[in-house]
Each structure stands twice: as C-alpha cells, then as structure tokens.
Amino acid sequence: MIIAPKTRGFICTTAHPEGCAANVQSQIDYVNSQPPLANAPKKVLVIGSSTGYGLASRIVPAFGGGASTVGVFFEKPGTDRKTGSAGWYNSVAFEKAAHEAGLYAKSFNGDAFSNEIKDQVIATIKEDLGQIDCIVYSLASPRRTDPIDGETYKSVLKPIGESYSQKNLNTDTGEVNSVTIEPAEGDDVANTVKVMGGEDWELWLAALKDAGVLADGFQTVAYSYIGPELTFPIYTNGTIGKAKEHLEASAARMNSEFGEGTAYVSVNKALVTQASSAIPVVPLYISLLYKVMKEKGNHEGCIEQIERLFSDHLAGAGTPALDEKGRIRIDDWEMGEDVQAAVAEAWEKVTTENLSELSDFSGYKSEFLRLFGFGLEEVDYEKDTNPERPLPSEL
Numbered sequence: 195m196i197i198a199p200k201t202r203g204f205i206c207t208t209a210h211p212e213g214c215a216a217n218v219q220s221q222i223d224y225v226n227s228q229p230p231l232a233n234a235p236k237k238v239l240v241i242g243s244s245t246g247y248g249l250a251s252r253i254v255p256a257f258g259g260g261a262s263t264v265g266v267f268f269e270k271p272g273t274d275r276k277t278g279s280a281g282w283y284n285s286v287a288f289e290k291a292a293h294e295a296g297l298y299a300k301s302f303n304g305d306a307f308s309n310e311i312k313d314q315v316i317a318t319i320k321e322d323l324g325q326i327d328c329i330v331y332s333l334a335s336p337r338r339t340d341p342i343d344g345e346t347y348k349s350v351l352k353p354i355g356e357s358y359s360q361k362n363l364n365t366d367t368g369e370v371n372s373v374t375i376e377p378a379e380g381d382d383v384a385n386t387v388k389v390m391g392g393e394d395w396e397l398w399l400a401a402l403k404d405a406g407v408l409a410d411g412f413q414t415v416a417y418s419y420i421g422p423e424l425t426f427p428i429y430t431n432g433t434i435g436k437a438k439e440h441l442e443a444s445a446a447r448m449n450s451e452f453g454e455g456t457a458y459v460s461v462n463k464a465l466v467t468q469a470s471s472a473i474p475v476v477p478l479y480i481s482l483l484y485k486v487m488k489e490k491g492n493h494e495g496c497i498e499q500i501e502r503l504f505s506d507h508l509a510g511a512g513t514p515a516l517d518e519k520g521r522i523r524i525d526d527w528e529m530g531e532d533v534q535a536a537v538a539e540a541w542e543k544v545t546t547e548n549l550s551e552l553s554d555f556s557g558y559k560s561e562f563l564r565l566f567g568f569g570l571e572e573v574d575y576e577k578d579t580n581p582e583r584p585l586p587s588e589l
C-alpha cells in the first residue's frame with residue numbers, strides 16, 4: 195500500500211510505519227549522542243508511552259540508562275488494508291530497537307483508565323520485573339470511563355467565568371483570524387478534572403503499591419503546562435488548568451503517603467503533539483515560539499526536553515531543582531524573559547500576510563506531519579509498504 199497523509203484540521207487519519215520508525219530512531223540517536231544518565235532508573239512504567247512526551251519518556255531511560263520499560267497506550271494497529279495510528283507504529287519501532295539493543299520492552303494497548311489494564315500491567319511487572327522504580331504518567335485523553343461508577347466523563351478546553359477572544363491560526367489554510375470560546379458551563383470543570391486531573395495517576399500508584407511492585411526509593415512524574423499570559427484564559431486559568439492543579443494536589447498527596455521526593459509534576463514546554471494541536475490559540479503561539487527559540491538556538495523537541503528532565507532532575511547526580519510550588523520546570527527556556535518578550539511582540543503584529551515572516555508556521559506544519567511519519571527525507575513514500583505491523587513483544 196502507498197500511504198499518504200490525510201489531514202483535516204488537527205487530525206491526520208493515516209500514518210506511515212517507516213516514517214514513524216525513522217522518527218523513533220532519530221530520538222534514539224539523540225539520546226545515544228548524550229552522556230549516559232548518572233543515576234538511571236532501571237525498571238520503568240510509562241503510561242501514555244506511544245507519542246509525544248510519553249514516547250520520549252520511554253526512549254530516554256531505555257537508551258540513556260539501559261532501563262527495562264513497560265509501555266501503556268491506546269492506539270490502533272494497522273491491518274493489511276488500513277493504516278494504524280502513529281503511536282502504534284512508534285511503539286512497534288521502539289520495541290524492535292529496544293530488543294535489538296538487548297533491552298526488555300513490553301507494551302499494552304488498551305484503556306489505561308480501566309482496572310483490567312492496570313491488572314494486566316501489574317501481573318506482567320510481577321512476573322518479569324519484580325518491582326519498578328520509575329512511573330511516568332503522560333496521558334492526554336478527551337474522555338475517561340471511571341472504573342468505579344462506570345460513567346464516561348469528557349474533558350473540554352474552555353475558559354472559566356467569561357468568554358475568551360484571541361487571535362487564532364487556521365492550520366489548514368494559514369489564515370490568522372480570531373476565535374471566541376464560550377466559558378465552561380454545568381459540569382465542564384469537574385469533568386475535565388476527572389479526565390485530566392490526577393485521580394487516575396493516584397489509582398495507578400495505589401494499585402502498584404497494593405501489589406507490592408514499587409521498589410524502595412521509586413519516583414513518579416506527571417506533566418503539566420503553564421505558558422504565557424495570553425493563553426492563560428484557555429489553559430492555566432481554564433478547565434485544563436483546573437485539572438493540572440488537581441494533578442499537583444495528587445503529587446502532594448502521594449508525597450505525604452510515600453515520602454517527600456517521590457511524586458513530581460514537571461512543567462514542560464509547548465510543543466507540537468497530537469494533544470497540543472487540538473487546543474485553540476496554542477498552534478499560533480507555538481509557531482511564533484519556535485521561530486524565536488530556533489533563532490536563539492535554544493529550541494527543543496520532546497526528546498531534548500525529556501533528556502534534560504532525566505539528566506538534570508530525575509536521574510542526575512543531585513536531587514531535582516524545584517520552583518516555589520514544588521514543580522520541576524523544564525519550560526524554563528520557553529518562559530525566559532527574552533523569549534517571551536519577543537513572542538509577545540510578534541503576537542501583536544502577526545497577520546495572515548506576515549505569518550511566514552514572523553512565525554515558523556512551516557516548521558509547525560512539517561512537525562505536525564512528522565508526528566504521523568510523513569515528510570522524512572530518509573523515507574521513500576513511493577514504495578509499497580505493509581501497514582500491518584505486529585508489536586514485537588506480542589509475536
């Protein structure tokens with residue numbers, strides 16, 4: 195089958211297996227080019243391990259520290275007629291590379307919010323690894339079925355209290371227009387907290403503890419975002435921000451239960467991922483941010499961010515450096531005053547006409563396509579390829 199991108203807004207419904215494999219390999223190559231982690235975890239569980247920050251969080255301890263990894267994700271395998279999702283092909287490629295490097299890697303494709311997946315993962319950890327010493331929680335999901343009441347909750351991206359109008363980018367047409375988003379109503383806030391807050395992270399840790407599979411001195415981390423004031427109404431002060439506040443409260447609760455220095459929230463940089471491209475306003479901000487950071491020479495992608503998270507904080511020689519609220523800040527370069535001042539200036543000026551001059555929209559678009567394995571020089575897209583790719587650990 196010849197596989198080409200089929201995009202609609204922030205969705206691409208096809209993915210290229212070789213392209214995804216090349217993406218994974220370039221992330222592995224980056225990690226291999228860095229010094230090994232000083233204090234690497236040895237047995238790592240990554241929940242949400244197939245794309246974006248979670249995939250990078252699986253690659254870094256594996257290739258930077260020789261860790262055994264168990265990955266959990268919700269992806270679509272390809273068939274002989276239909277392409278699978280990018281996260282599926284990324285996971286196939288990751289496992290293959292890990293096995294070739296002599297590393298243990300097993301993956302679970304299913305609903306991480308469910309008790310069934312938790313039970314299956316824990317049974318495998320018990321049998322194969324005994325205990326784990328690092329748990330990364332990197333889920334981004336629009337819905338969650340609560341394993342106790344069986345109800346499905348939906349998260350929304352809305353401001354709270356009043357409507358929010360801001361410049362926006364139509365990523366299909368390159369038009370800079372404006373968007374108005376109506377405020378949350380009814381149970382929007384509570385539902386978003388239910389999906390994207392820390393409840394499920396705590397349930398995972400409780401289940402792992404009850405099963406006796408947490409090693410002494412284990413660490414766990416989940417990811418958050420803050421960003422500039424101009425996106426506060428839709429992010430930090432919006433429904434998703436409330437969920438992130440809950441994530442921080444979960445970390446605090448787990449630190450009281452398991453001991454200080456066990457649970458961390460890391461605030462990461464805004465990057466093109468499947469999750470971030472769905473947030474209004476953010477793609478325009480990211481396009482301007484990339485231009486500024488690339489010019490300053492301090493632009494990072496997921497793999498550079500997570501390599502820095504492990505080498506400087508979680509798995510370095512010392513303990514993590516924390517902000518006044520106890521969070522790790524690998525968004526420090528994004529939030530640098532000079533970067534933010536340059537982005538704010540460009541934000542005021544940007545229009546459809548000067549978009550390509552003021553922003554890195556072309557970089558945004560090519561990175562978006564790369565998420566699905568398209569636009570990589572080393573891949574021959576004219577060549578027939580088989581979309582059906584089994585996970586090596588299931589063979």
Ligand code: NAD
Pocket residue numbers: 241242243244245246247248266267268269281304305306307332333334335417418419461462463464465466467468469470
């Ligand atoms: P992503 O969309 O690339 O990855 C989401 C992962 O969650 C995938 O592995 C997917 O398979 C998995 N997933 C979703 N629903 C699932 C389910 N029910 N069961 C099992 N797996 C499921 O997202 P991302 O951008 O890497 O986001 C990960 C975390 O990082 C989120 O908490 C997000 O808020 C945070 N973050 C993202 C950014 C950014 O700019 N992208 C910045 C800072 C923080």
